[in-house]
Amino acid sequence: MEALKSRIALYISCRKLKDLDAMSKSDPQVEVLMKERGSGQWALLGKTEIVRNNLNPDFSKFIECDYYFEREQHVRFMVYDVDGSNKDFIGMNECTIAQIIGSVRQTYLADLTLEHNKTSRGKLVVRLDSVNVSNDEIRLKLKATLQPISNLCCYGVNNPYYVIQRARDPANPTDFVRTFQSPSLRNTHQPIFNPIKAKLVQICNGNKDLPIKFSFYSSIPEGTDEFYGESETTINKIIQGQKDLDVFKNASRIGTMQIEQFTLVEMPSFMDYLRSGWGINTSFAIDFTASNGEIFEPGSLHKIDASGRVLNQYEEAILGVGQIIEPYALQSQFAVFGFGGIPRYMGANKPSHCFNLNGQPNPIIIGLQNVYTQYKYSIANTGLAGPTYFQHVLRALLAYVQQSLALQMYHCMIIITDGEIHDMPETTDTIVELSKYPVSIIIIGVGDDDFINMRRLDSDDSVLKNSKGQAAMRDIVQFVRFKDYSGAGKNVSGLAEDVLKEMPDQIVNYMLSQNIKPAKLEWQDINKLGVSTIVKQ
Structure with missing residues (x-):
């Protein structure tokens, strides 16, 4: 299936640019490049016009591009002082489209620097808006x-x-x-x-x-x-x-x-809700059951390479999906759970079906890299056990969601597991209950299992029903098998795309089911963001 995309526009300003003209002020122009998928080469998206003699320009020409929620899209802003056929480099900034979208009111503020000198040479301000493409x-x-x-x-x-x-x-x-x-x-x-x-x-x-x-x-x-x-x-x-x-x-x-x-x-877009103040709360649930194999066994799905050069499937899934979702996560916070193991580093001596991976009362870990580091520590200090139960981590999610309904927050839980679950009726009942709330569940299957029950939970072909015959309010589960993206000739980076491609529509469908419309915001009032340097001068 072709990836879902939106058309976006980038509106660019600069503030307090370094003046490179001796007798007058610089004549700035911004070139915008995007890293090509696959080759990793930078391709020009477009250029702004040249603004004469202005160190605080607001460019009229905006840059359009396609936006894919499920891809990591790197963009580079290169600012030059252009005098005729000559152009002098003022500074640059590199980020991702997701970082711009995840910024407060989708207004991204950053320093312009040289590649090997991080001294600020001015501020870059990028405002993002949707191009008028119908989502109706x-x-x-x-x-x-x-x-x-x-x-x-x-x-x-x-x-x-x-x-x-x-x-x-x-x-x-x-x-x-x-x-x-x-x-x-x-x-x-x-x-x-x-x-x-x-x-x-x-x-x-x-x-x-x-x-x-x-x-x-x-x-x-x-x-x-x-x-x-x-x-x-x-x-x-x-x-x-x-x-x-x-x-x-x-x-x-x-x-x-x-x-x-x-x-x-008339359908609002996923970005309309993010722009109006909604955030995404992200959590991981990681399978520590014995069917994964002990970490010292050659075929273990949790085997950690001492050199760090070879990642296991859990590591690849955490980093691959996490780097796409992290810019949207509120303050880069992740609630991270383990299930099916004996977390000995927490003093446990029997299996737990939902434990905080960081060993603290609050499961929040700040930053994807810290999630990755904690996973490696935890797997080295946890006994693998079982059976494989989902209901406990899902009920922890349900309890948190019910307590936070007053917040403008959509919740995404990413479950990484190696096999079939042993509490299918209870899991189905909990998912049907969760379908009433602002929740999406992503299941990544690692290993060689056929994942029949996971595909049932995905319910692409039929409506998921609980033990009482009650149907789910929405389809909130997306399942993918890691094996389909790994091995010779396969593209692991495509995993994140397929994992996340249904989520924007799931968010919009929930909002519409609750008659929630995105609030209208004006760009002019950017001083409320606490950035006094970017107001027009």
Whole structure:
């Protein structure tokens, strides 16, 4: 699946730049580069205009780029004093898009320095905003009355489904691409299809005047599906009241379709909520059960390489996913738990199914590197035991979430485990309960297990239900298997992308389910951030 992306704009200012002109002030310009994925080379995203004789410039030209929540995107800001064909280097700053987004009100402030001299040569101010790309969704329900298929070659079957296609280019409305296909219904030529929900950009690329087609087919077992006919319209025509359309095949009318329900829902974006003050609270839960193998065994999933050059799967998962999520974590704080082991460094002599990895009453560890260091210490001083229970760490999460509902905080728990769980009913019940709250659960499976139960918890193909038959309010679990990203020819960096790609939509869906709208903030009031140096001068 292609990674989910947003289009963003970077608005750039500088303050108190070092003056490199002897007779006047510098004429600054900023070049913005992004590190290319894979090659690691820096590529130019764009340049601002040149502002003459100004050490505190606010550039009018902004820089656009695609933003991927699940990727680590490094950007470099290079500030020059430009005089004709000559340009002198003032200073630079390097960060990630996530750091900008995670800054207060998405206003990133940093020093400009030389590569080997960290003395400040001025301040860089980057404000981030969304480009006007539609995040809206449509809700659609339709029915049709079609000419029955009754010829012998199709065995008299009428199993209709519909396909939505959109024109690729408004100027060329004959070239259509498929964007959606409904499930088929059985034994009817008068189908009433279930409602669908889809992104507006998926259906019509965000252009409500772009031609779209509803094409109807009959599903033919062991054969080629039979084409009934099609209708053409636009989203705007539907909005304006077009509900009944004729269905044509080869210019002959063969039936009708009716749009029974249509709603266009204006959807805020994940970034809108971060900008309005919501934060992400992140926690890790790490499997210390005996099935991982003792750390001195050659095949142990917890084996620590003394040189530090070879990472085990737990280390790679912690660092790979953690470096993506850390910029969003409030003050880089992580609540870190272990389960299924005997934490002897805490004085324990029997298995614990939820213990604070740092051995303290408060499980918070500040900084990803400290999480990594604590993991290495803990695995060397913990007896591996079992069985594998999830319910205890999930109930610890549930208790904390319930206590912190007054905060603008979304919670993400990352569970790293090697095998199937032994308390599936209790775990399912707890996840269904958690689905009511601002929570996402990410499960990373390490080792060679088939993880059947983990895939059930992911519930991509069916709604997760508890022991009482109650359905989860939302899909909050994302499972990935580490093995799919490791080994020859595979890309471990892709792990973080697939782990995190569902989370932005999970956050937005929770907010909408609670009728929470992002607050509107103005950029002008940046003095409230406590940064007096970046106000216009």
